[in-house]
Amino acid sequence: MTPQQTRLLDALATLLPARAIVTDRDLIAPWETDWRGRWHGVSPILLEPGSVAEVQAIVAAAARECVPLVAQGGNTSMVGGATPPASGEGVILSLRRLNRIRSVDPDAGLAIAEAGVILADLHAAAADHGRRFPLTLGSRGSATIGGLVSTNAGGTQVLRWGTMRGLVAGVEAVLADGSLYEGLAALKKDNRGYDLNQLLIGAEGTLGIVTAATLRLAPAIHARTVAWIGLATPDAALRLLRRFEAAGNAVESFELLPDESLKAVLTHIPDTRAPLAGEHPWHVLVEAVSSDPAAPAPAAFVERVLETALADGIVSDATIAASETQAEAFWRIRDSISDAERATGPAAQHDISVPVEAMPRFLIEAAAACDARFPGTRASGFGHLGDGNVHFHVRAPAGADRAQWLAEEAPGVTRFVDDLVVAAGGSISAEHGIGQMKLHELERLSPPPRMAALRAIKRALDPAGIFNPGKLVALAPGGAGE
Amino acid sequence: MTPQQTRLLDALATLLPARAIVTDRDLIAPWETDWRGRWHGVSPILLEPGSVAEVQAIVAAAARECVPLVAQGGNTSMVGGATPPASGEGVILSLRRLNRIRSVDPDAGLAIAEAGVILADLHAAAADHGRRFPLTLGSRGSATIGGLVSTNAGGTQVLRWGTMRGLVAGVEAVLADGSLYEGLAALKKDNRGYDLNQLLIGAEGTLGIVTAATLRLAPAIHARTVAWIGLATPDAALRLLRRFEAAGNAVESFELLPDESLKAVLTHIPDTRAPLAGEHPWHVLVEAVSSDPAAPAPAAFVERVLETALADGIVSDATIAASETQAEAFWRIRDSISDAERATGPAAQHDISVPVEAMPRFLIEAAAACDARFPGTRASGFGHLGDGNVHFHVRAPAGADRAQWLAEEAPGVTRFVDDLVVAAGGSISAEHGIGQMKLHELERLSPPPRMAALRAIKRALDPAGIFNPGKLVALAPGGAGE
Numbered sequence: 001m002t003p004q005q006t007r008l009l010d011a012l013a014t015l016l017p018a019r020a021i022v023t024d025r026d027l028i029a030p031w032e033t034d035w036r037g038r039w040h041g042v043s044p045i046l047l048e049p050g051s052v053a054e055v056q057a058i059v060a061a062a063a064r065e066c067v068p069l070v071a072q073g074g075n076t077s078m079v080g081g082a083t084p085p086a087s088g089e090g091v092i093l094s095l096r097r098l099n100r101i102r103s104v105d106p107d108a109g110l111a112i113a114e115a116g117v118i119l120a121d122l123h124a125a126a127a128d129h130g131r132r133f134p135l136t137l138g139s140r141g142s143a144t145i146g147g148l149v150s151t152n153a154g155g156t157q158v159l160r161w162g163t164m165r166g167l168v169a170g171v172e173a174v175l176a177d178g179s180l181y182e183g184l185a186a187l188k189k190d191n192r193g194y195d196l197n198q199l200l201i202g203a204e205g206t207l208g209i210v211t212a213a214t215l216r217l218a219p220a221i222h223a224r225t226v227a228w229i230g231l232a233t234p235d236a237a238l239r240l241l242r243r244f245e246a247a248g249n250a251v252e253s254f255e256l257l258p259d260e261s262l263k264a265v266l267t268h269i270p271d272t273r274a275p276l277a278g279e280h281p282w283h284v285l286v287e288a289v290s291s292d293p294a295a296p297a298p299a300a301f302v303e304r305v306l307e308t309a310l311a312d313g314i315v316s317d318a319t320i321a322a323s324e325t326q327a328e329a330f331w332r333i334r335d336s337i338s339d340a341e342r343a344t345g346p347a348a349q350h351d352i353s354v355p356v357e358a359m360p361r362f363l364i365e366a367a368a369a370c371d372a373r374f375p376g377t378r379a380s381g382f383g384h385l386g387d388g389n390v391h392f393h394v395r396a397p398a399g400a401d402r403a404q405w406l407a408e409e410a411p412g413v414t415r416f417v418d419d420l421v422v423a424a425g426g427s428i429s430a431e432h433g434i435g436q437m438k439l440h441e442l443e444r445l446s447p448p449p450r451m452a453a454l455r456a457i458k459r460a461l462d463p464a465g466i467f468n469p470g471k472l473v474a475l476a477p478g479g480a481g482e
Numbered sequence: 483m484t485p486q487q488t489r490l491l492d493a494l495a496t497l498l499p500a501r502a503i504v505t506d507r508d509l510i511a512p513w514e515t516d517w518r519g520r521w522h523g524v525s526p527i528l529l530e531p532g533s534v535a536e537v538q539a540i541v542a543a544a545a546r547e548c549v550p551l552v553a554q555g556g557n558t559s560m561v562g563g564a565t566p567p568a569s570g571e572g573v574i575l576s577l578r579r580l581n582r583i584r585s586v587d588p589d590a591g592l593a594i595a596e597a598g599v600i601l602a603d604l605h606a607a608a609a610d611h612g613r614r615f616p617l618t619l620g621s622r623g624s625a626t627i628g629g630l631v632s633t634n635a636g637g638t639q640v641l642r643w644g645t646m647r648g649l650v651a652g653v654e655a656v657l658a659d660g661s662l663y664e665g666l667a668a669l670k671k672d673n674r675g676y677d678l679n680q681l682l683i684g685a686e687g688t689l690g691i692v693t694a695a696t697l698r699l700a701p702a703i704h705a706r707t708v709a710w711i712g713l714a715t716p717d718a719a720l721r722l723l724r725r726f727e728a729a730g731n732a733v734e735s736f737e738l739l740p741d742e743s744l745k746a747v748l749t750h751i752p753d754t755r756a757p758l759a760g761e762h763p764w765h766v767l768v769e770a771v772s773s774d775p776a777a778p779a780p781a782a783f784v785e786r787v788l789e790t791a792l793a794d795g796i797v798s799d800a801t802i803a804a805s806e807t808q809a810e811a812f813w814r815i816r817d818s819i820s821d822a823e824r825a826t827g828p829a830a831q832h833d834i835s836v837p838v839e840a841m842p843r844f845l846i847e848a849a850a851a852c853d854a855r856f857p858g859t860r861a862s863g864f865g866h867l868g869d870g871n872v873h874f875h876v877r878a879p880a881g882a883d884r885a886q887w888l889a890e891e892a893p894g895v896t897r898f899v900d901d902l903v904v905a906a907g908g909s910i911s912a913e914h915g916i917g918q919m920k921l922h923e924l925e926r927l928s929p930p931p932r933m934a935a936l937r938a939i940k941r942a943l944d945p946a947g948i949f950n951p952g953k954l955v956a957l958a959p960g961g962a963g964e
Contacts, residue, residue, distance in 0.1 A: 107724055108839045152673050163671060165680075179931035188869045189645060189835045189912040191634050191684055192924055193936050193954050198647075198680035202673055219728070242589055246701070247774065249731070292729065353671045357590045387670040430671040442674060449661035453943060454675050460942030461935060472675050 001044040002089050008065045009045060015057045020097075022046040031092055034083050035076050035142075039436065041084035043070070043092040050097045052172070052180065052211045058093060059209060059466070060178025068469045069093045071205035073116065073144030078351070079435025081151065081204050081471055090469070095146045098211060104129045109217045110169060110186050115146025115210050122215070131217040134161040134252075138335070146210045152202035154431035159386035160252045161218060163431070164201060170214030171197040176207075176462045184214045199457070204433050205468040207461045219291035225298040226287045226327035227306065229318040230280030234360035234385070236314050237284050241356075241386055243305050243314070244286065250298050253287040254386035258363075261337045261382045268343040269336045272329070276317050284385070285334050287327075337382055338391070346402040347395040348410040350417050352381075354426030356388040363390065366420045370394050373416055374409070389430040392417060418445055434472045443474060483526040484571050490547045491527060497539045502579075504528040513557055513574055514566060517621075521562035521918065524570035525552070532579045534654070534662065534693045540575060541691060541948070542660025550951045551575045553687035555598060555626030560833070561917025563633065563686050563953055572951070577628045580693060586611050591699045592651060592668050597628025597692050604697070613699040616643040616734075620817070628692045634684030636913035641868035642734045643700060645913070646683060652696030653679040658689075658944045666696045681939070686915050687950040689943045701773035707780040708769045708809035709788065711800040712762030716842035716867070718796050719766050723838075723868055725787050725796070726768065732780050735769040736868035737816050740845075743864045746822040747815050757812055758799050766867070767816050769809075819864055820873070828884040829877040830892040832899050836908035838870040845872065848902045852876050855898055856891070871912040874899060900927060916954045925956060 001009070012021055022028060028046045033039065047069075049055045062069050068090035072082040084090040099116035106129040113122050119133075119140040126133045137143065137155040147153075149171065154163045161167060169186035183197050200208055231237055237256050244251045259281050265272050276283075288298035302320060309315040321327035341347055354362050363381050370379035376397030381390035394413045396405040418428045422445050434442050443451065451473075458473045465475060483491070494503055504510060510528045515521065529551075531537045544551050550572035554564040566572040581598035588611040595604050601615075601622040608615045619625065619637040629635075631653065636645045643649060651668035665679050682690055713719055719738050726733045741763050747754050758765075770780035784802060791797040803809035823829055836844050845863050852861035858879030863872035876895045878887040900910045904927050916924050925933065933955075940955045947957060 105839065108837070154671055158671065165677070175931050175935065177931075177934075179934070181931050181935065182929060183932075185907040186837050187835050187907075187909050187912075188838065189636055189640065189866075189871045190909040191911045191913055191915045192909055192928070193916060194685060194689075194939050195647070195680055195683070196932065196935055198677055199939075201677070203676060207676070248777070295730070353669050355590070355668050356670065357587065384671075389671045425667040425669075427669050427672040427674055429673045430669075431673055433673045434675060446674070447664060449657055449659075449663050450665075450678065452659075452661070453657065453663065453678055456942040457676050457681075457939065460938040 004065045004067050004089070005044055005091065008061055008067045008091070011061045011065070012047070012058065015061065016049065016054055020047060020049050020054055022048060028092070031072060031075055031094065032084060034080055039080035039083040041086050041090070042088035043084040043090060044088060045091045046094060047091060048094045048097050052098070052174070055093070055098070055174045055209055055211055056178045056180060059174045059176070062091070062466050063176060063178065063464055066464055066466065067091055068466050069209070070468050071095060071146065071150065071209050073147035074118065074139060074142035076139040076143045076147065077151070077435055078432040079437035081433055081435030082147070083436070085470055093209065095144065095209070095211070101125050102212065106131050106217065108186070111215050111217055112184060112212060113145045113215060114212045115144060117145045119143045119145070119148060126217050127220065130220055132220050133167070133215060134218040135164065135167055145213055145215070149201055149210050149213050150203060150205050151433045154387070154389070156255070156384070157252045158384060159254055160249060165198070167216045168197065168201055168213050169216050171200050171210060172212040173200050173208040173210045176464065176466065181208065184212060186214045202433070204435065204472045206458060206472050207467060209467070221289045222291050222293050223297050224287055224289045224327070225302045226285065226321040226330050227302050227318055228275035228330050229284040229286065229306070230276045230278065230316045231282050231284065231314065232280070232316060234282060234363045237282060237385055238356070238360050239314050240284065240309050243309055247305050248301060250288040250290060250301055251286060252289050253285065255285040255334050255383060256385040256390070257283050257334065257337060257382040258380045259283065260380055261341070262333065264340040264344055265333050265336045268340040272333055272336065275319055275330055275333070278317060280316055285330055341393060341395065345396050345398065346400060346405050347393040348413040348417070350392040350414065351430050351432045352392050352417070352421045352426055352428060353387065353389040353430035354421065354424045356386065358424050359385060359388050359390065362424050366392065366417065369420060370413070370417065374413055377413065414441070436471055439470070439472070439474055486547045486549045486571070487526055487573065490543055490549045490573070493543045493547070494529070494540065497543065498531065498536055502529060502531050502536055504530060510574070513554060513576065516562055516565050517558050521565040523566035523568050523572070525566040525572060525574040526570060527573045528576060529573060530576045530579050534580070534656070537575070537580070537656045537691055537693055538660045538662060541656045541658070544573070544948050545658060545660060545946055548946055548948065549573055550948050551691070552950050553577060553628065553632065553691050555629035556600065556621060556624035558621040558625045558629065559633070559917055560914040561919035563915055563917030564629070565918070567952055575691065577626065577691070577693070583607050584694065588613050588699065590668070592696055593699055594666060594694060594696050595627045596694045597626060599627045601625050601627070601630060608699050609702065612702055614702050615649070615697060616700040617646065617649055627695055627697070631683055631692050631695050632685060632687050633915045636869070636871070638737070638866070639734045640866065641736055642731060647680070649698045650679065650683055650695050651698050653682050653692060654694040655682050655690040655692045658946065658948065663690065666694060668696045684915070686917065686954045688940060688954050689949060691949070703771045704773050704775050705779050706769055706771045706809070707784045708767065708803040708812050709784050709800055710757035710812050711766040711768065711788065712758045712760065712798045713764050713766065713796065714762070714798060716764060716845045719764060719867055720838070720842050721796050722766065722791050725791055729787050730783060732770040732772060732783055733768060734771050735767065737767040737865060738867040738872070739765050739816065739819060739864040740862045741765065742862055743819045743823070744815065746826055747818045750822040750825040751818040754815055754818065757801055757815070760799060762798055767812055823875060823877065827878050827880065828882060828887050829875045830895040830899070832874040832896065833912050833914045834874050834899070834903045834908055834910060835869065835871040835912035836903065836906040838868065840906050841867060841870050841872065844906050848874065848899065851902060852895070852899065856895055859895065896923070918953055921952070921954070921956055
């Protein structure tokens with residue numbers, strides 16, 4: 001424990017209940033490593049406040065003693081964003097006990113949830129009121145609202161509902177001096193200067209500690225239709241997407257995958273089978289939903305669009321899931337791609353986005369460029385075509401040693417892919433954030449005016465550098481310098 | 483001209499074409515006063531750059547000489563936001579010559595427009611491509627894209643499409659050191675740290691000079707239905723709104739007005755008549771649209787909702803415009819309220835918002851509180867119920883001298899109304915911004931943590947205080963101090 005941490009502990013002992021301060025190594029250890037075991041840190045103390053006032057007391061004391069605070073929710077970051085520094089000078093501030101759903105207003109379509117509320121619990125609470133919170137992802141059983149806000153999380157319904165940025169109507173956060181920013185009021189119009197809510201969304205805990213958020217709810221789903229479509233090119237997929245969009249706003253998911261992803265799933269995941277007969281170079285999974293019992297079922301809508309697309313040669317073949325079981329089977333293929341590819345060998349994985357219109361060309365050209373540049377590797381992308389966001393994976397040559405290839409070859413592959421993304425006007429982090437994993441690539445690839453602005457904002461709102469140092473934006477050791 | 487301005491002029495003379503520098507008093511004068519003639523300033527020089535590079539040269543030179551720059555588009559601010567300081571030490575930087583629509587992509591639903599593009603011209607360009615830009619307001623013939631972005635403008639379609647914040651997909655801006663922030667790429671997902679686009683939207687030219695924006699386009703309107711509805715209370719209006727929302731997303735405007743607003747229009751505006759027979763304490767104007775020729779007309783949808791609302795006693799009477807002419811006549815009533823009220827005498831006007839659910843109660847209780855506190859005055863609100871945003875006007879007692887009442891009584895009325903708004907969890911500026919008009923009320927009514935954060939951001943991104951000083955956020959004279 002550093003002298004600063006000892007002083008912080010002494011100060012907090014008089015301010016917080018014993019329950020809020022954990023020093024038992026065995027209780028702390030699980031939270032010092034991220035869920036995938038890729039990032040390791042040291043936090044001699046684990047703080048678990050039970051109220052917003054306790055968070056304020058912690059931040060004020062940490063600011064006085066200059067002890068870095070690493071906000072943590074479900075510890076499901078993909079980029080090491082919630083893992084404490086390896087130096088041991090930081091402290092994990094867990095928001096998990098701040099887990100009250102303060103209100104659900106189904107008429108207004110709003111809920112106020114504290115930072116530690118688990119996403120699945122919010123889903124359940126909304127459902128209890130005949131509503132839904134239209135954002136979900138694989139880690140919904142452990143990811144928390146605070147983390148979802150702080151990483152501007154995405155998921156599979158972004159096409160219609162947007163990322164967290166589109167679903168957050170208000171934010172409450174503790175600022176660097178321990179003061180409370182109260183921005184929970186859900187105002188549809190509010191032009192009182194710089195939008196602090198927007199600044200805190202996606203800030204990865206580097207500007208303040210999000211303690212609660214006001215979230216928009218959507219109507220519950222009355223009926224859904226899931227279809228599997230075979231087509232020749234990503235460009236055909238984009239043309240199909242535009243037809244669905246022109247016909248209405250019922251489509252919530254539009255997922256694209258190359259045939260090799262499907263083949264990997266069929267090979268490695270038990271009890272899966274191809275939705276369509278015949279071979280298709282590319283596949284699309286579409287989900288359309290309806291909330292209004294009085295409205296026509298989405299199946300008719302999907303059928304109508306697919307029929308004309310088939311007639312016009314955009315689509316080669318298509319099938320609509322005949323049951324919920326079949327719909328789940330289609331989704332299982334999509335959701336198993338990462339597991340299936342893992343079984344085939346190591347890969348350099350990239351969560352990237354480009355403008356939607358540019359994605360078909362990017363998928364073809366970037367994969368070809370990778371294959372040419374790194375002989376023996378095999379590149380392809382799959383995912384949220386409608387969001388211009390794919391998971392672009394470059395798989396190691398057959399027989400490569402996993403650890404060695406990931407350590408020695410993958411970083412060079414990643415720099416090559418990131419360069420292609422930037423050249424296409426895209427983002428090297430579509431939905432996972434920067435954390436510590438992409439810190440240097442962000443630095444390398446951002447135009448200097450943008451990086452200077454990020455640093456200026458960080459210094460302005462966290463002058464002592466106590467919020468999640470070493471994540472997102474690199475300042476010099478000590479925090480406040482360049 | 484100050485010595486700093488003289489040096490700036492000398493420096494720019496070698497950097498810019500003559501066309502970009504105006505010193506003729508007659509040419510400058512119209513831009514030194516806002517369009518309503520309420521705010522007056524002095525700008526010995528008017529800069530009219532014709533390219534982004536020229537804007538960069540101006541900002542860099544102004545930063546060196548510490549000359550404040552007041553960005554100006556159509557000069558239609560409602561809060562004195564684009565009027566130069568009265569001291570004469572500032573310079574107007576007009577973006578009007580930066581008026582190129584760089585691209586329109588109807589398939590992607592995106593357009594890139596430079597800051598000086600007039601809103602009506604963007605409307606026309608979108609229409610030429612079978613699309614529309616779904617934001618409009620009274621000053622569309624002069625308001626510019628840069629101003630609309632910088633004030634996060636609203637209008638009458640916010641209910642469905644949001645304010646500019648929801649319609650801006652990218653921003654390009656010149657930062658305080660003259661560097662260019664290039665954020666035009668329309669990425670649906672981008673988690674590379676703090677969202678600078680969001681920070682520049684609504685910043686009123688105090689953090690940078692917006693030079694262009696990427697804007698989302700919506701499908702063109704195929705058919706519209708406009709209805710006029712009489713009802714007993716604002717609460718009934720809210721319940722009607724919720725029914726429309728539950729039935730679909732066709733409603734783009736939902737405007738509420740008290741009977742006295744209708745009466746004022748019928749009295750003072752020629753060729754207007756009441757849409758409904760009989761007396762109704764409150765009125766709603768609804769517009770629903772359809773973009774899909776294959777979809778059912780919105781009239782059937784509006785009829786269906788109104789029929790059940792009539793049967794359930796939510797609505798007292800309703801009529802659907804039988805023609806475009808009648809639809810225009812309904813809208814003319816709504817759009818004439820401000821003119822009609824002006825004819826009845828002076829009023830203290832407030833552009834305010836509260837959470838939508840709180841608006842019915844606010845309209846009744848705030849009006850009663852004003853009437854009681856200021857005997858002889860008469861308060862009422864009208865406007866965008868669906869956005870939680872009304873124009874809350876307190877009219878002077880009969881016979882009051884306009885200039886005297888506005889100078890001596892109105893400020894106290896405004897402070898009283900603003901206190902009520904804050905107590906209701908609302909915003910003292912819903913869509914007009916802060917400018918110079920609301921600077922002191924923002925200061926008086928904002929919690930200190932919020933004001934401290936706004937100041938820190940301003941200082942971080944505009945350390946020399948050259949961008950629109952004296953607007954939005956008050957720093958000490960000279961700019962950089964507290």
